[in-house]
Amino acid sequence: MTPTIRTIAPDEFLAFVEVMTTAFLERPDVAGVASEVASLWDVRRCRAAFDGGTMCGTFRTWETELTVPGGGIIPGAAIAGVTVLPTHRRQGILRALVADEHAAIRERGEVVGLLYSAEYPIYGRFGYGPATRIARWTLDARDGSFHGTPSGRVEIVEPNTDTAARMVAVFDAVRRSSPGEIQRRDYRWEYDLGRETAWGDRWKGFVALRYDRDGTVDGYVRYHGEPDPANRQPRVRLIVDDLHATSDEAYVALWRFVAQVDLVDTVVADHRSVSERLPWHLVNARAARMSEPGDGLWVRLIDVPRALEARSYEREGRIVLEVIDPDDGGDRRRLALDVGPDGAVCRRTDRSADLTVHVAALGAAYVGGTRLRDAVIADGHDEHRDGALARADALLRTADEPWCSTFF
Numbered sequence: 001m002t003p004t005i006r007t008i009a010p011d012e013f014l015a016f017v018e019v020m021t022t023a024f025l026e027r028p029d030v031a032g033v034a035s036e037v038a039s040l041w042d043v044r045r046c047r048a049a050f051d052g053g054t055m056c057g058t059f060r061t062w063e064t065e066l067t068v069p070g071g072g073i074i075p076g077a078a079i080a081g082v083t084v085l086p087t088h089r090r091q092g093i094l095r096a097l098v099a100d101e102h103a104a105i106r107e108r109g110e111v112v113g114l115l116y117s118a119e120y121p122i123y124g125r126f127g128y129g130p131a132t133r134i135a136r137w138t139l140d141a142r143d144g145s146f147h148g149t150p151s152g153r154v155e156i157v158e159p160n161t162d163t164a165a166r167m168v169a170v171f172d173a174v175r176r177s178s179p180g181e182i183q184r185r186d187y188r189w190e191y192d193l194g195r196e197t198a199w200g201d202r203w204k205g206f207v208a209l210r211y212d213r214d215g216t217v218d219g220y221v222r223y224h225g226e227p228d229p230a231n232r233q234p235r236v237r238l239i240v241d242d243l244h245a246t247s248d249e250a251y252v253a254l255w256r257f258v259a260q261v262d263l264v265d266t267v268v269a270d271h272r273s274v275s276e277r278l279p280w281h282l283v284n285a286r287a288a289r290m291s292e293p294g295d296g297l298w299v300r301l302i303d304v305p306r307a308l309e310a311r312s313y314e315r316e317g318r319i320v321l322e323v324i325d326p327d328d329g330g331d332r333r334r335l336a337l338d339v340g341p342d343g344a345v346c347r348r349t350d351r352s353a354d355l356t357v358h359v360a361a362l363g364a365a366y367v368g369g370t371r372l373r374d375a376v377i378a379d380g381h382d383e384h385r386d387g388a389l390a391r392a393d394a395l396l397r398t399a400d401e402p403w404c405s406t407f408f
Helices: 010-023 030-037 093-108 161-175 186-192 248-259 304-310 359-365 388-396
Strands: 004-007 046-051 054-067 073-084 112-115 133-140 153-157 206-211 217-227 236-245 264-272 288-295 298-301 317-324 332-340 343-348 355-358
Touching (some): 004 093, 010 046, 054 093, 153 248, 161 217, 217 248, 298 359, 304 343
Parallel strands (some): 317 355
Antiparallel strands (some): 054 073, 133 264, 133 288, 153 206, 332 343
């Protein structure tokens, strides 16, 4: 079949949610969900595939920002709700939806496409690469003694609009200086603090703010408890839902706080950085254990020259990259990249290439956490000058691991 791809009309929103939840094997209150999110999702960025008059695929985006190495911030499209009905699989529908959205991203002037991949093998062929990593951290609270002495104070507060504003201020300060982080939508904070939802169970937990010596909020932790009975003892597993701090002191104070909550024997934090500094703050670093490391945010460079110019580089160098982009039918664009700590210039060129790479590999390495030499394995590369891959890898790499704390 040749699907028809178009943005949906407002009166097709219920059908959009029905198709999306069916493909994801979910069975919520579809009418309730549609009514709830109709004013939150931008219908102009909700695309659907149609087989005649039957909706058979969905694809939606929203405007966001990505922080890149050096603190630059670029506009991007966050992608979610990508589905095809099981009755229409393997008919080119996903490819058509992606192509239509990529064209729209270019028209809007957004630089990157961003997503979390439900199935790893799907999105590389569309030019996306795994750019950040996430992991679970488990802290044995019974052996969680920290170096140093506490500073400032931590206070449990009501999860209300004032608290949300304080959390947003902390998060925005952190994400604007942290490569890999993205902007969060305003209504996300309402759900994080317990807004009723037709999707299912709402969040029920606690928020603690950390105040520095001047009384300024410089960190927060959002958490809830889960029963963890052992030997008939009143044990609780504390789940860290979100923790951010603008200073190392606040970071330590919040981890110290959750580790010392009464009844807690284990603290579990998912979707954290693989480079978490927690163990180094512990007297016994083995009390904190990382597990289940995996891919986090995937990045698709849509405007490659603009993306490469937006970030800073920790080394100086020049290289000519030949980039293979499936959106161009596999054509190869050559780009002269001249970089250094003070910025970069990237321009189209007729000069001979030093290195040929797929745009997915470039997206994976873009924010500095994924080695380009590893990312090229999937689609291959051509090294036209000796050492070109190693030079490109070194230019893109950053000392600090990027991290995206926001799942969508």
